[in-house]
Amino acid sequence: MPSSLLEPEERVLSTLEKDGSRRWLNPKLSGGSFLTARRIFAYFLIVAFTLTPYVHLILGLEKPLVLLDILHRKFILLGFTFLPTDTILLALTLLTLLLGIFLMTAMFGRVWCGWACPQTVYLEFVYRPIERLFEGTKGKGGKPRKPVAGWRKIARYAVYLLVSMYLAHTFLAYFVGVESLAVWITSSPFDHPVAFVVMASVTGAMMFDFGFFREQTCIIACPYGRLQSALLDRQSLIVSYDKTRGEPRGKKRKSAEGKAEQAGDCVDCHLCVDTCPTGIDIRDGLQMECIGCAQCIDACAPVMAKLGRDDGLIRYSTQAAIDGESTGLFRPRVVIYPVIMLVLLTAIGVLLSVKKSADVVLLRNLGNPFTVMDDGQVSNSMRIKITNRREMAVAYMVEPVSDVVTRIELAENPLAIDPGASRTEGVLIVLPRSAFTDGVRDIILHVSDGAGFEQDIPCRLLGPYGPAKKKASTPAQSIPETTGQGDAK
Numbered sequence: 001m002p003s004s005l006l007e008p009e010e011r012v013l014s015t016l017e018k019d020g021s022r023r024w025l026n027p028k029l030s031g032g033s034f035l036t037a038r039r040i041f042a043y044f045l046i047v048a049f050t051l052t053p054y055v056h057l058i059l060g061l062e063k064p065l066v067l068l069d070i071l072h073r074k075f076i077l078l079g080f081t082f083l084p085t086d087t088i089l090l091a092l093t094l095l096t097l098l099l100g101i102f103l104m105t106a107m108f109g110r111v112w113c114g115w116a117c118p119q120t121v122y123l124e125f126v127y128r129p130i131e132r133l134f135e136g137t138k139g140k141g142g143k144p145r146k147p148v149a150g151w152r153k154i155a156r157y158a159v160y161l162l163v164s165m166y167l168a169h170t171f172l173a174y175f176v177g178v179e180s181l182a183v184w185i186t187s188s189p190f191d192h193p194v195a196f197v198v199m200a201s202v203t204g205a206m207m208f209d210f211g212f213f214r215e216q217t218c219i220i221a222c223p224y225g226r227l228q229s230a231l232l233d234r235q236s237l238i239v240s241y242d243k244t245r246g247e248p249r250g251k252k253r254k255s256a257e258g259k260a261e262q263a264g265d266c267v268d269c270h271l272c273v274d275t276c277p278t279g280i281d282i283r284d285g286l287q288m289e290c291i292g293c294a295q296c297i298d299a300c301a302p303v304m305a306k307l308g309r310d311d312g313l314i315r316y317s318t319q320a321a322i323d324g325e326s327t328g329l330f331r332p333r334v335v336i337y338p339v340i341m342l343v344l345l346t347a348i349g350v351l352l353s354v355k356k357s358a359d360v361v362l363l364r365n366l367g368n369p370f371t372v373m374d375d376g377q378v379s380n381s382m383r384i385k386i387t388n389r390r391e392m393a394v395a396y397m398v399e400p401v402s403d404v405v406t407r408i409e410l411a412e413n414p415l416a417i418d419p420g421a422s423r424t425e426g427v428l429i430v431l432p433r434s435a436f437t438d439g440v441r442d443i444i445l446h447v448s449d450g451a452g453f454e455q456d457i458p459c460r461l462l463g464p465y466g467p468a469k470k471k472a473s474t475p476a477q478s479i480p481e482t483t484g485q486g487d488a489k
């Protein structure tokens with residue numbers, strides 16, 4: 001039984017009815033200068049998003065501009081490869097990006113949400129236009145004027161599916177690279193079932209998001225909107241309604257004396273509300289749901305023009321300016337953020353400048369630190385890990401710098417390593433017992449690829465103390481002598 005006690009006085013969310021059911025939004029499209037600018041920018045972004053995974057093929061570059069290869073734990077950003085060993089570099093880069101977002105929000109509000117976020121770009125400039133195309137006035141004039149024929153809905157969802165599949169493939173190209181994607185597309189799904197399931201899941205997620213969930217992503221799922229109260233200040237640029245000018249809202253009426261009664265510029269036509277893609281009323285002030293799309297500005301401008309009133313009842317402004325306070329570009333946060341970013345960028349630059357085209361690590365093997373061999377020489381068993389950061393196969397030569405080393409043994413030398421891959425191999429280093437002083441000997445291993453990469457790796461070898469003991473006459477006593485523990489330097 002419905003209880004009036006539980007009924008809220010008004011909507012809790014712009015997308016919920018009072019009874020908690022979904023309030024489906026059919027925002028009207030309001031043409032204007034901001035919509036035109038956003039549309040041009042959105043189509044530019046869509047083209048850029050589509051082409052980015054192919055840029056290295058078009059320009060003949062060695063690496064893609066962006067590759068987020070989670071499976072192989074390899075990220076490429078603007079041609080630089082981040083491997084698991086680059087955690088600090090990656091963390092600094094992400095921190096710099098995060099601060100960049102903070103700075104952008106402090107200065108220009110939610111300009112990202114309204115102008116550049118893929119959710120807004122694809123929903124407003126791809127999926128909603130398709131909806132309008134198949135379902136008549138929906139979107140441009142609010143709800144359709146007549147019931148939509150079933151075939152139109154089916155056709156709309158069929159086109160949605162095609163667009164979502166294209167989007168899913170483009171999206172996946174950022175994670176697996178266009179080369180792998182081409183193989184997936186041109187071969188049977190049974191040859192790569194996991195990849196096919198991933199592609200189908202991403203397509204399904206796109207269908208769910210753009211066909212059903214829509215503005216709920218911005219209002220419920222995205223954390224960025226919820227952070228805006230912390231990221232914005234009174235000097236941040238936001239879409240605002242000028243309350244001083246607009247209120248009291250409503251039509252001007254004549255009093256009994258025939259004089260026009262005082263009324264604000266807002267005629268309460270509701271167009272700014274009907275056009276809002278998140279269903280809010282900008283006249284209630286800055287709200288978490290506002291994505292800064294400027295549709296309400298475009299809706300109100302012709303109303304003001306028609307009434308012969310000044311433009312800008314709803315406009316890009318700051319809370320301080322709307323309240324008549326002085327405004328200024330410089331405040332602590334717009335100085336502190338760039339300063340920290342500068343420090344981080346300097347640190348990234350220094351780290352990048354010492355990075356080479358390969359990483360080499362030499363480690364001591366577990367077990368015996370050394371072995372005295374039958375011929376009296378001493379061997380140390382190590383393992384070498386080489387990471388090839390280049391996008392081509394490279395062979396690395398490992399050689400001792402010192403003549404004291406009798407020989408070194410690897411599975412193969414030079415070591416061939418695939419692009420972006422790592423290889424770990426055992427290395428046996430053999431040298432005479434006499435080369436050790438107090439049980440240690442420091443040597444240098446030189447690693448090179450013959451194409452510019454050179455690195456010297458210091459290595460501390462361990463051996464027995466003192467001269468060799470006299471050998472016993474029986475073969476059973478020729479078991480290698482071992483002692484001590486230690487690590488390569």
Ligand code: SF4
Nearest residue numbers: 276290291293294296
């Ligand atoms: S209030 Fe205006 S700027 Fe904010 S989301 Fe709605 S239409 Fe866009």
Ligand code: SF4
Nearest residue numbers: 266267269270272300
């Ligand atoms: S569009 Fe302008 S005039 Fe109409 S209700 Fe909104 S603020 Fe008022």
